[in-house]
Amino acid sequence: MSLAEYQQRIENVLSQMADNSVAIIAAASEQTRSNDTEYPFRQDSDFFYLTGFNEPDAFLVLSKKSETSRYLFCRAKDKFAEIWNGRRAGPEQASQNLGLEQGFAIETFDAEVQQILNGVETIYWLQGKSKQVDKRIFNLVQQIRDQGKLSLPPYRMFDLRQIMHEMRLVKSNAELEIMQQAADISCKAHKRAMQRSQAGVMEYQLEADILHEFAQHGARFAAYNTIVAAGDNACILHYTENADRIEDGDLVLIDAGCELHGYAADITRTFPANGKFTPAQAKLYQLTLDAQLASMQYLKPGNTLKQATDVAVEVITKGLIKLGLLTGSLEQNLASEEGKPAAYRQFFMHGLGHWLGLDVHDVGLYKVAGQDRPLEAGMVLTVEPGIYVAQDAEVDEQWRGIGIRIEDNVIITQDGYQVITDAAPKTISEIEALMQGK
Ligand SMILES: [Mn+2]
Numbered sequence: 001m002s003l004a005e006y007q008q009r010i011e012n013v014l015s016q017m018a019d020n021s022v023a024i025i026a027a028a029s030e031q032t033r034s035n036d037t038e039y040p041f042r043q044d045s046d047f048f049y050l051t052g053f054n055e056p057d058a059f060l061v062l063s064k065k066s067e068t069s070r071y072l073f074c075r076a077k078d079k080f081a082e083i084w085n086g087r088r089a090g091p092e093q094a095s096q097n098l099g100l101e102q103g104f105a106i107e108t109f110d111a112e113v114q115q116i117l118n119g120v121e122t123i124y125w126l127q128g129k130s131k132q133v134d135k136r137i138f139n140l141v142q143q144i145r146d147q148g149k150l151s152l153p154p155y156r157m158f159d160l161r162q163i164m165h166e167m168r169l170v171k172s173n174a175e176l177e178i179m180q181q182a183a184d185i186s187c188k189a190h191k192r193a194m195q196r197s198q199a200g201v202m203e204y205q206l207e208a209d210i211l212h213e214f215a216q217h218g219a220r221f222a223a224y225n226t227i228v229a230a231g232d233n234a235c236i237l238h239y240t241e242n243a244d245r246i247e248d249g250d251l252v253l254i255d256a257g258c259e260l261h262g263y264a265a266d267i268t269r270t271f272p273a274n275g276k277f278t279p280a281q282a283k284l285y286q287l288t289l290d291a292q293l294a295s296m297q298y299l300k301p302g303n304t305l306k307q308a309t310d311v312a313v314e315v316i317t318k319g320l321i322k323l324g325l326l327t328g329s330l331e332q333n334l335a336s337e338e339g340k341p342a343a344y345r346q347f348f349m350h351g352l353g354h355w356l357g358l359d360v361h362d363v364g365l366y367k368v369a370g371q372d373r374p375l376e377a378g379m380v381l382t383v384e385p386g387i388y389v390a391q392d393a394e395v396d397e398q399w400r401g402i403g404i405r406i407e408d409n410v411i412i413t414q415d416g417y418q419v420i421t422d423a424a425p426k427t428i429s430e431i432e433a434l435m436q437g438k
Contacts, residue, residue, distance in 0.1 A: 001052055001174055001175075001178070001288050002174065003097075003098070003099055003432065005174055006050060006051060006052055006098065006099075007099055009324070010050055010060075010062065010275060011047060012167060013050065013160075013163055013167070014035075014062055014064055014068050015065045015163060016163045017062070017122075017124060018048075018063070018064075018121070018122045018158075019064065019154075020065055020120055020121045020122065020180070021063075021064050021119050021120060021121065021122035021123065021124060021158075022061060022062065022063045022064070022113075022117055022123055022124070022154070022435070023049050023061070023063075023123075023124040023125065023160055023354055024059060024060075024061055024063040024123065024124070024125045024133075024137060024401075025044075025046055025050060025060040025061075025062075025125070025126070025160070025164075026044060026048045026058075026111070026125070026126075026129075026133045026230075027043060027044055027056055027058035027059065027074075027131060028041070028042060028044040028047070028052070028056055028109075029055060029056050029057055029132075030056045030057075031056070037426065038174070040206065040221065041054075041056055042221075043056075043140055043262070044129075045168075045262070045358035045359050045363070046126055046129075046160075046164055047169075047355075048058060048262050048358060049164070049168055049262075049320025049358060050164075051072070051098055051169075052098075053072070053074070053089075053094060053098060053148070053251075053383050055074055055075060055088060055089065055094075056075075056206060057074070057075055058072065058073055058074035058075070058094075058106065059072070059073040059074075059099075059106070059113075060119065061073065061106070061113060061116060063116055063120070065119075065120070067157055067346055069101050069102070070096060070101050070102075070408050071095075071100065071101065071102050071104060071112075071116070072091065072092070072095040072100050072101040072102075072103045073103075073105070073106050073108070073109045073112070073113075074088070074089065074090070074091050074103065074105075074106055075088045075090075075105070075106055075323045075343075076088070076090060076091060076105035076106070076107065077090035079351055081250055082198060084319070086087070086256075087352075089101030090103075090104055090215075091104050096236075096329060097204070101387075110136070110139075110140060110143075113140055114140055114143055116138060116146060117141065117144060117151070117153075117154055118144050118147075118151055118152055118162055119152040120154050121154055121155060121156055122154060122156040122157070122158060123137065123141070123154045123156070123157050123158070124157075124158045124159070124163070125157075125159075125160055126159065126160050126161060126164070126181060127157070128157045130152040134213070137256060138195075138205070141153050141154055142148075152288055162365070164363075165363035165364050165365070166364065168355075168357055168358065168362065168363050168364065169355060169362070169363065169364030170376055170377075170378040170379055171378050171379070171380055171411075172378070175263065175348060175357070175431040176378070176380070176411060178260055178261050178263045179263050179265070179356070179357075179380060179409070179411075179420065180420050181260055182219065182223075182257065182259065182260035182263050182264065182265040182418040183265045183267070183409050183421045183423075184217075184264070184423060185213070185214055185217040185218065185219050185258050185260065186214070186256065186257045186258050186267050186421070186424070187209040187265040187267065187421055187422075187423035187424035188213055188217060188423070189209070189214055189256060189258070190210075190215035190254060190269045190364065190424040191258065191269055191423075191424060191434060192208055192213045193206045193228075193252075193254050193256075193269075193436050194208050194271050194425070194431065194432065194434055195207050195437075196209050196272065197246065197248070197252055197271065197273050197274075197275075197435065199246060199248035199250075199273055199274060199275075200245060200246065201246050202242075202243070202244070202245055203229065203230055203233070203241075203243060203245075203246060203252075204228065204243060205240050205244040206228045206242075206246070206254065207226045207228045207253070208227075208252070209228065210226055210256045212289075214258040216242040217258075218260070219258035219259060219260045220257060221258070221259045222257065222258055222259065223258060223259040223263075223264030223265060223266065223360045223386050224227075224241070224257070224264070224266070224360045225240040225259045225430040226242070226255070226256040227239055227240055227253065227254065227255035227256065227362065228242045228252065228253075228254050228256075229242075229252070229253045229269075229403065230244055230245075230246040230247065230250040230251070230252045230253075230257075230273060231244075231246075231247060231250040231251070231401055232390070232391050232400075232401035232402075232403060233403070234251060234252075234253035234270065234388065234402075234405075235388040235389070235390050235391075235401070235403040236274065236403075236406070237386075237388075239349060243319050246273045247273065248273060248274050249272075249273070249274065249278065250272070250273040251262075251270055251271065251272055251273070251277075251281055251285075251402060251403065252267075252270065252271055252272075252273050252405065253268065253270045253403055253404065253405055254268065254269055254270075255267070255268040255357065255405065255407065257409075260384035261388055262358050263357060263358055264357070264358070264359065264360040264362075265356075265421070266356055266360050266382050266407060266409060267408065267409065267410060267421050267424055268361065268384055268386075268405040268406060268407035269406065269407075269424055269425075269426060269431075270285065270403075270404045270405060270406065271431045272287075272431075272432075274437075275432060275435035275436045276432060276436075277428055277431075277432065280398040280402065281402060281404075281427055283323060283405050284323075284387050284399065284402055284404055285317065285428060286428065287315070287316060287319035287320070287323070287387065288316070288385055288386060288404045288405070288406050289388050289406055289426065289427065290315055290319070291311075291312040291313075291315040291316045291319070292312065292383055292384075292385050292408070294311050294315050294387065295308040295309065295311045295312035295315070295352060295383060296308070296310070296383055296417060296419070297311075298311055298412065299375060299381075299383070299410060299412060299416065299417035300375065300412065300413075300415060300416045300417060301374070301375055301376055301377050301412060301415075302374050302375065303373065303375055303413065304373060304374055304375065305352065305353060305366065305373075305376065305381065306372040306373065307353070307372075308352055308353075308383070309351065309352040309353075312348075312352050312385045313334065313344060313348065314330070314334070314430050315332055316344060316347070316385060316387060317333045317334055317344040318330055320333075320347060320387070321333065323399075324395070324396060325389065325393075325395045325396075325399055326343055326344065326349065333428065346348060346393065347387050347388060347393075348385065348386060348387060348388070349388070350386065352383060352384065352385060353381045353382040353383045353384055353407075353410075354382055355379065355380065355381050356380045356381055356382055356409055357380060358433050362380075364379075375412045376412060376414065377413055377414050377438070378411070379411075379412045379436065380409060380410065380411050380412070381409075381410055382407050382408065382409055382410070383407070383408050383410055384405055384406065384407030384408070385405070385406065386403070386404060386405035386406075387402070387403075387404050387405040388402075389401065389402045389403070394411050406426055407427075408420075408421045408422070409421045410411075
């Protein structure tokens, strides 16, 4: 991402802020995993969106008074700490790299920001995201109040989501390029897992193949915990134990995507462990795929995710009736009586998709003024219908324990949509051909 793009984002935020206001955006902190060791650091998405700065314990402060100013607070240079825990840019270098007016050591945050806030009417931050940050901002305002007669404490507090998350929802060309790369790398990993699959392999071994492939192509981290679910583990939607042996005749569901420069891919493929779908597996798989392809036809500016969802639900419900997993009419199976979910939800119990971006379940409202939000060019979302038949479902035995999800990542374009995860095979013939080495 170019420096110009980060600067443009910051200017965009400033332009939407009220006069005489300050916005405070906090970086993430390191999280302890166990004594003296931390989880891999993952920057806060909003902070990263505006700065691309990847150190913990930092704040971006934007002030809009008679003039606009941009300040970075971050960890000071410290030879001793850097020997033990790694390099730091330091406030001077970091603020200079980002083209910001001034850098301060994080230790001076309270004192400096108290001064910046004194006399300002409005504060923006991402409220409720971090209890520590909330507390710190309230304390700062209180300290200004406590100064008495000469102080002018801020008296309006706005959630910055309204500005920032609307911006993040519609992606720039540079963002779309990175997301295409993340998608390409993730597709390679899915293909490799299909080729490595066979009876006797452990689920976590396919996970290792996926992560290795990500790294080989420049993506060190997964965007979320990889799901490798063989057999009826696929009916657990967020199964991440990945601890079972893959058996002959299983379907394997893999939900995995890499993170590249902060951006997530989120892809699911389901394939037969031994490279050949059984007739029952093939029928439910084809139905899931039909639902996905039919629903995608509704993705274009002005339409809603809800419209596409309704199409997927209808295709799946009709198909399940035809195959005998549901009985009764289409209307009966779609109807939800008071407090009871519709009958089809026994087999398709999650939504069709979600926004995708820096967060795998990305930010941005799904409804505006109570109405389903119309899609816009530049939005990115997943399309991921599934059919999950529990082992104890009251259906013919051949269907039990089958779990299928097919998930692609889609960009909304000016006149429709573009699938960016097509490189991972998803038709029955494509999958069988790849796995059988044809
Ligand atoms: Mn998803």
